[in-house]
Amino acid sequence: MNQEIYCSVNTCHYWSNGNHCKANKIMVTSDAMGESLPDNFDAPQASMASPTPASSCMETACKTFVSRQSDKMNADGVYKQS
Template sequence: MPEVRCAVNNCHFWGQGNFCQANAIVVQPDSKAYTNLNDESYYNAVLQGHEISSDVAASAETCCQTFRQKY
């Protein structure tokens, strides 16, 4: 897996030095995140290998769906 850096230290997968410790990273368009805030079907479909794709014009239009709040 490539090195993934993240500065969101209240994420369950955050590791020292800003390294993400997740086994997989799911990035989706913001438009999907806002319509599926309480529905993990998109996230789970991507992790299960279903081909789901969307076009975006800039990185600002994407979000990391992998985030899980650390308790």
């Protein structure tokens, strides 16, 4: 399946020109869940996470975000596609 994910967070390691997300997979979750999960729990493990209802986009976040300067780029099992 070919999916396009657009994201404007250009400080993320997976961000690319044109606001394309180049992560091979991402996990979106609630802010609270995103804060509580460890760095090594991300999109590859997402199917095991409990559902997290939200009432607005303000309560959701991309768990896969990792700063371009971070030394944890490989902590989550997600990779950047070319």
